[in-house]
Amino acid sequence: MKNIMMKAGNSCLGSVCLNLTVFAGLVLSMASCARQAEQPPLKDPQPKNTGPKTELATCCWVATTNEVLNRIEVYDPADASWNSSTMKWSWMPTTALSYNATSEIPLWTAPTDIKVRNNTVFANTAQVITATSYRLATIARYTGTGTKGQKLWVMGFNDTTSLHAMEILPDGNCVVASAGKKWPQGWIRIYSSSQPSPNHGVNTQYYFASAHAVLWDATHQVLWALGNQLRKYKYNTVISGGTITNPKLELDTSYDSLPSPWGHDLAADVNNPDQLLLTTNGGVYTFHISTGTFDSIPGAAYGSFTKSISSQPGQNTLIETRPSSGCPLYPASDWCTSVVNFYNAASGAATGSRTVSGSAIYKAKAFDPNYY
Structure with missing residues (x-):
């Protein structure tokens, strides 16, 4: 195992889920190049809600960002086949969900991130989703009184922006x-x-080259961010010098060198609150919070250009996506795949895969509503 001690300088996470049926299959994946320019996806005019309805996020379904149909799609790994008839839920901004047809919906192209979180800050909500595409970031209702998927907050961006992730904080x-x-x-x-x-548009910006991931850690009460390095930020309106109406972050520690260049994704290790899971252009790693060190993930779970990672509690399972030729947009869109891969978290051995034919998946993440 590769162990690297990183230099620390001064300067959103966790998951608890229920058991999930074990699945089997063969893994199909191949490494590719880093994600570059935005590619215009084909459009599906309305989201489809198929499969059984539920008022609570079933843990742990898997949410995918399908850039062919330009939508979020949620599946159950217990289903042997992933398709429109087994899809548990899907989402994209629409006028029916209160999104503006002129100023907001056109900015939703190529979805890049999806999370479901327990959060009751917004009136009549129990859970929310956060989602990004290249030029749109949004919070939407998932459970509670009101329409599922309805807009709660949204922000659009100009065409020089390449959004890759977002996280909601407890407040x-x-x-x-x-x-x-x-x-x-x-x-x-x-x-x-x-x-x-x-x-709701008041903001403070912090320069961070190639920022790709943000994750709230409720155990340690910090925000982790991943780009050309890993950073830990304090967030508390007293500690950081901001207010809830004008919030600020305070950089606590910057881990100046990743074990290989260019971070892509960041997730909780649901079985160990002292660890994060992260991916870079070069590989897949665990980060030990207490020691500030990185270890390479073992076995087949370690691979270059892995675009997303997350873990399933109780199953000792990792979920990953890597670019592959099965994606209909590949190689012009060299970040996508139609295959979601599963690995044993301890050994890194491949344990199965699911294919969504015709899809262009960037990320596949455990659809997990809980913080530590």
Whole structure:
């Protein structure tokens, strides 16, 4: 195992889920190149809601970002086949969900991130989703009184922005990560999304080259961010010097060198709150919070250009996506795949896969509503 001690300098996470039926299959994946320019996807005019309806997020379904149909799609690994008839839920911004047809919906192209979180800050909500595409970041209702998927907060961006992730904080404010179009562009912003319009757009920006992921860690009460390095930020309106209406972050520690260049994704290790899971252009790693060190993930789970990673509790399972030729947009869109891969978290051995034929998946993440 590769163990690297990183230099620390001064300067959203966890999951608890129920058991899931074990599945089998063969893994199909191949490494590819890093994600570059935005590609216009084909459009599906309306989201489809198929399969059984539920008022609570079933843990742990898997949410995918399908850039062919330009929507979020949620599946159950217990289903041997993933298709429109087995899909548990799907989502994209529509006018029926209160999104503006002129100023908001056209910005939703190529979805890049999806999370479901327990959060009751917004009136009559129990859970929310956060989602990004290249130029749109949003919080939407998942459970509670009201229409599932309805807009709660949204922010659009110009065409120089390349959004890759967002996280909601416990107080209802959120953090958005932009990788930028060219090196060394990139930033994270904290928004006052907990506030009513027009004050919900107040934000503070922090330069961060190639920012790709943000993750709230409720165990340690910090925000992790991944780009050309791994950073730990404090967030508390007293500690960070902001207010809930004008929130700020405070950089606590910067791990100056990743074990290989260019971070892509960041997730909780649901079986160990002292660890994070992260991917880069070069490989897949665990980060030990208490020691500030990285280890390479063993076996087949270690692979270059892995675009997303997350873990399933109780099953000792990792979920990953890597670019592959089965994607209908590949190789022109060299970040996509139609295959979601599963691995044993301890050994890294492949344990199965699911294919969504005709899809262009960037990320596949455990659809897990809980923080630690």
